[in-house]
Amino acid sequence: MSTEQSDLSLVQLAQRGDAGAFDALVRRYQHKVVKLVLRYVRDPAEAEDIAQEAFIKAYRALPRFRGDSAFYTWLYRIAINTAKNVLASRGRSPIRYEVDRADDDDYDVVANLKDTATPEALALTEEIRSTVTAAIDALPEDLRTAIQLRELEGLSYEEIAAAMECPVGTVRSRIFRAREAIDARLRDVFDGGLGRGEVIG
Amino acid sequence: MSIKDIEERESQLSAMYDGELPQAECELVARRLSRDENLRRSWENYALIGAAMRSEQMAGHRLAPKVAAAISRRETAESGASGRSTRSSRAWSRWAVPLGSAGLAASIAVIGVLGMFWLGGGASNPVANKTETATASTVKEIVIPAVPQDRTIVVASASPASRARVADVTRAKPAASSNAEPESYVTPPLREGGVASAAPAFELAGYVGAHSAVSAPMMRHSAISAVIATPQQAVAVVPMSEAPR
Numbered sequence: 001m002s003t004e005q006s007d008l009s010l011v012q013l014a015q016r017g018d019a020g021a022f023d024a025l026v027r028r029y030q031h032k033v034v035k036l037v038l039r040y041v042r043d044p045a046e047a048e049d050i051a052q053e054a055f056i057k058a059y060r061a062l063p064r065f066r067g068d069s070a071f072y073t074w075l076y077r078i079a080i081n082t083a084k085n086v087l088a089s090r091g092r093s094p095i096r097y098e099v100d101r102a103d104d105d106d107y108d109v110v111a112n113l114k115d116t117a118t119p120e121a122l123a124l125t126e127e128i129r130s131t132v133t134a135a136i137d138a139l140p141e142d143l144r145t146a147i148q149l150r151e152l153e154g155l156s157y158e159e160i161a162a163a164m165e166c167p168v169g170t171v172r173s174r175i176f177r178a179r180e181a182i183d184a185r186l187r188d189v190f191d192g193g194l195g196r197g198e199v200i201g
Numbered sequence: 202m203s204i205k206d207i208e209e210r211e212s213q214l215s216a217m218y219d220g221e222l223p224q225a226e227c228e229l230v231a232r233r234l235s236r237d238e239n240l241r242r243s244w245e246n247y248a249l250i251g252a253a254m255r256s257e258q259m260a261g262h263r264l265a266p267k268v269a270a271a272i273s274r275r276e277t278a279e280s281g282a283s284g285r286s287t288r289s290s291r292a293w294s295r296w297a298v299p300l301g302s303a304g305l306a307a308s309i310a311v312i313g314v315l316g317m318f319w320l321g322g323g324a325s326n327p328v329a330n331k332t333e334t335a336t337a338s339t340v341k342e343i344v345i346p347a348v349p350q351d352r353t354i355v356v357a358s359a360s361p362a363s364r365a366r367v368a369d370v371t372r373a374k375p376a377a378s379s380n381a382e383p384e385s386y387v388t389p390p391l392r393e394g395g396v397a398s399a400a401p402a403f404e405l406a407g408y409v410g411a412h413s414a415v416s417a418p419m420m421r422h423s424a425i426s427a428v429i430a431t432p433q434q435a436v437a438v439v440p441m442s443e444a445p446r
Contacts, residue, residue, distance in 0.1 A: 002220040003219070003220035004220070005220065005224060005227065006217045006220050006222060006227050009217075009224075009228045009230075009231035010231050010234070010235070012228075012231075013231055013232065013235050018235045019235075019269065019272075020234070020235030020236055020237075020238075021231060021234070021235035022272075023235075023241060023269055024231075024234045024235060024241050024244055026264065026265040026268050026269070027241055027244055027245035027248065027265045028218075028244065028245075029248075030245075030248075030262070030264040030265055030268075031248060031249070031257065031259060031260065031262065034258075034260040034264065035257065035258055035260060038258070038260060044260050047260065048260065048267075051264060052264060052267055052268050052271060055264075055268045056271055056272055056275065059268075059272055125258070125259050128249065128253055128259055128262075129253045129256070129259075131253075132249075132250055132253035132254060133253070136254070147250075147254075150219060151250070151251045151254045151255065152254060152255065156221070157216075157219065157221045172212060172215070172216050172221065173212060175215055175216075176208075176211060176212040176215035176216070179215050179243075179246075179247055179250060180208075180211060180215075182246075182250050183243055183246045183247070183250070186246050186249065186250070187246070
């Protein structure tokens with residue numbers, strides 16, 4: 001089972017008109033899509049507008065998505081085309097960043113955001129980051145190691161199990177419990193008033 | 202649902218997020234995820250946790266509600282437009298059938314009315330003479346409504362089976378016999394002896410019968426029947442309200 005296949009389960013539900021399934025896909029990829037669009041436009045609010053339009057286009061085109069490629073790859077192309085069309089319609093050129101890189105994971109837009117985001121947005125971003133960091137620091141070591149190997153190193157459960165010399169089921173449990181603890185801290189932050197608006201913009 | 206069950210579900214969700222859940226379970230969790238806002242919030246936070254751990258930017262947080270609202274708005278607008286279109290189509294279809302029927306009836310009626318004027322020329326028209334001669338003693342009962350506003354002319358015999366109606370959709374002045382609003386129908390003046398002058402009706406019925414090639418079969422049959430039904434009975438003019446139906 002891969003990420004692509006888990007996405008496909010949601011895509012298939014969404015293709016049958018399940019709005020909640022599409023919402024789950026949006027929630028999974030909203031950061032990545034905005035981050036991608038920020039290569040084309042400097043203004044984070046404009047990037048969000050373009051990302052929103054890209055998601056709407058994807059939703060409308062979903063019946064034609066056959067699963068030949070990963071959902072995110074398909075969504076990625078829609079977002080890029082949407083951004084390019086917006087720029088073309090306004091007679092503008094993409095900002096100075098390299099715009100057609102297939103892999104956006106290494107692309108760091110934090111520096112760009114520091115130039116463009118509002119102080120409030122940056123403060124909130126920093127608060128989220130510090131909350132997550134604090135929650136990770138508070139985790140037992142086995143949970144912390146498991147979540148770090150997964151999120152930072154990108155290892156599969158099987159690879160983590162081999163590295164930590166434990167069953168795959170234990171890895172799954174450790175990663176879940178780590179996320180559960182961090183999620184609880186994040187909810188405290190959001191429900192306390194932060195994060196209910198926009199992080200950026 | 203027990204705490205253990207909830208934990209198991211969220212454990213499955215976490216594994217699905219990582220693409221580590223078996224396909225069969227994944228479909229089940231996807232359905233749960235699509236229905237459960239709380240699970241979707243956890244799902245969203247998993248993405249946020251990963252981004253924060255990798256020091257990625259967190260732009261686009263809370264974009265999902267905007268996307269959902271925008272999709273909903275557009276679908277509502279489109280379904281509204283589509284609904285108007287459907288209603289418009291239905292309106293057209295509602296109008297189309299009656300208009301078609303009225304067109305046919307109007308054609309026949311106009312021909313009939315024109316025929317009345319034409320046949321009113323008397324001896325100058327041989328067809329009129331023939332028709333009147335042939336039908337003058339044959340119509341049992343003829344009703345000539347002259348409703349002031351819509352000029353519906355009904356030619357009817359005593360027998361329902363032999364009744365004929367011709368609708369005249371042409372607008373004309375009411376044939377009122379007095380200044381007062383007519384109670385029901387304007388009828389031809391009575392001839393001496395109390396027998397109504399049904400000449401126009403004869404002429405109309407005769408004309409329709411004579412020009413039956415342009416009439417519908419049923420209409421043709423009725424008009425002819427009205428003419429030949431009971432040859433020996435006198436003609437009387439009755440109000441429309443009393444006409445057999």
